[in-house]
Amino acid sequence: MNDTVIPMPASKKAKPTAVKDDAMNLQKELINANYMDLAQAHKQGRKVAATFVPGNLNELLMCFDLARSLPETNALQNGMRKKSGKFIMDAERDGHSEDVCTYVKADLGMMMGGEIGPTGDPLPVPDVLLLSYTGCFTFMKWFELIRHKYDVPTLMLHVPYQGSGRIDPNMRDYVVRQLKETIIPGLEKISGVKFDIDRLRQYMKESVKAEDDLVKVLQSAKNRPSPIDGYFGAVYYIGPIFTAFRGTPEATNYYRVLREEIEQRVREGRGPVTPEGDMKNEQYRLIVEGPPNWTSFRDFWKMFYDEGAVVVSSTYAKVGGLYDFGFRHDPDHPLESLAEYCLGCYTNLNLPSRIDMICNYIEEYQADGLLINSIKSCNSFSAGQLLMMREVEKRTGKPAAFIETDLVDPRYFSAANVKNRLESYFQMVKQKRTTGIGEGVRPVIPLHSVQ
Template sequence: MAADKSVVKEASMLKQKEMIARNYDAITSKHETGRKVSSTFVPGNLNELFMTFGILNNLPEINAIQNGMKKISGGHIMEAEKSGHSEDVCTYVKADIGMMSKGNIAPNGKPFPAPDMLMLCYTGCYTFMKWFELLREEYKCPTIMLHVPYEGDGRVTSNMRDYVIKQLKEVVIPGMEQVSGVKFDIDRLREYMRASAKAEDDLVWCLKSAKNKPSPIDSYFGGVYYIGPIFTAFRGTQDAVDYYKMLRQEIQGRIDRKEGFVTPDGTVLTDQKYRLVVEGPPNWTHFREFWQMFVDEGAVVVASSYTKVGGVYDYGFRHDPDNPLESLADYVIGVYSNLNLPTRVDMLAEYIEEYEADGLLINSIKSCNSFSAGQLMMMKEVERRTGKPGAFIETDLVDPRYFSAANVKNRLESYFQMIEQKRRGGGSKAA
């Protein structure tokens, strides 16, 4: 490992931090500016459409992640459980509900204003609907639901697309017009989609750079930063275009220097012993500690399913300004959380082959049925197809009670030993 203590924060990370801070400032100052605010979710979010109406985009699960990384989500979860929410309920929900009962304070230290609208794009998670029922009871504001058909047969049909477009025309767009007081302008939507497609091109290039040896990125722990702008409130903005251009230049520099990825402590991991594909979200309350366990073993994640929850761009989808409503429909139907299990297995197996990974690691999330259901079957099927070993660890999203560092570390060490045994038996070779 080449240590370079001057590498603390890359320019792209500093830019992203500034973008996020500016967005929270805009949300919390809505009473002064008169801007409208919508609460929505990451999978299938319609950011370009929000911007067409001048509506700000606030994402409850991102707020829970922020509080998890700040190690304050545990108290919020306990508060929600005191009010009757079960231990088995998604901890994103409880972190959000608990935050509301403790003043609803945003990351900038100011209180979140009540949203003017709730926008639910249902994409494979029933909990989202129940979550928004609770928010609707709290805020008494208009609630718009875009029902997204499940991609049960592994493809988007014309009937599915037409069903979503009909809702966009008859429910979503009129609802946004009413909330915002702004008339729908399809040319403005096309303009934002052009910016989206540019950013998406660069994001895909960045993710595919992990095919290099050594990999200049970590596609799971590092990947959650890379997907941040495009999966949240910035897709379609010039900020996102500039961010991904900057990120691409930084990664190209590491490729040119034959360097690995930047670790949590600012060093560069070039001596990479294990290349992994990871399924499932990360744990946020112990994010750095979790990542450091991989770094200490010389492990890099070269592809992950979690970096596709807001769009499977590496399989060719781009927002299309020439067909804006059709493009929105294809987007919300095609995000990872709306794909059936056989399609997910296909994707994970392809990643192992395409990125020359040593195996599949699954992080099963205790409170997330949407991701965790079927994961053991998926692991066994990927093992059967690829001949590469799989492993299973368990944590949670933002509940610190369900992160056992010793348990995770022991399982990881056992898994890396399994990979070594596979190599000695004629399996995958060290990168």
């Protein structure tokens, strides 16, 4: 027998296990537990609701004992597990355009492959589709396709767009009326459970605890060094509250553990956790606009921490709620609170409000500049980003840059191209520091708030 060990080619070698803090591991356990819950729901006599992250009415759905499936989360989880490429190509062979949102194609391709979820657990056919429209027209077309496939009831909560940059009382009243007259009666009929507003209030009390702790975590990035990465690290931290756990004791516990971990890192003067361990030397502090690329997530992140670049805040970490600007679910006014939550989601803000938000972050987090990751197939984020970039540069005097990737389509992540652009951007930041151009031009601009 020949015992010679043949070395594996470098391209085939498995990457070492990513380093994660305890909260990141706990987040993974929670997400996996929800997939297991979904797999068992119908056997246990429970109904299943499919819904989206922005405008997520998780507390309300729990009032009807509904298990919650989130198509966006399914797509990104498949992307991180390198499964989405095949699903997308299957959907394109079935007739869907290359320009369609890749979340949609990854989800439809997964359905064509036998309803097996990202963790290998079977995903149940939903009993109801709940769409809270918050600025993404694609959501409506996505649910049309799912409805045609499964022939299940669809409940639509229409949320007015913040075209004027504020939430007017009539907008809030309009959403509350829909909740009372359409959404709640519809969920009662489908679930067979009578709505109990006190139950909703109790869930919201848990939501507030988690929201308070999440804000403390995100704002810890104002420290130097930042103990977190507010983009790559934050996608772990926002997972439970943006999906099926907001309003639960599990989420309350998760965010308490997370806050305690981050506070300890601040006391010890430690930088953020990366897949290769603690980041030792913070060189650049960035604000990032746009979602991350999921299929090459770890390689994408490495391009940043290899250069000592920390994202201290990002707009993507607010896609499921602008908690750091003061919003909290209110148990004393639960339906009005749900309405304000939906109206205030990031994708429902107009461009001036988004620009105000980014300028505030550059000031408050003492950032060196703005980086935009423009997503090829996501018009909800990408429309207007060049205008945003120019306006932020003009107002703050800080350099901005533009890269292009996609959500879960591996064909649209060019590592060499992204790396070259990032290196050029970091050189631009260095030059700005050396010349001093733009220093002191950082106005505080109030984000439009609920009126």
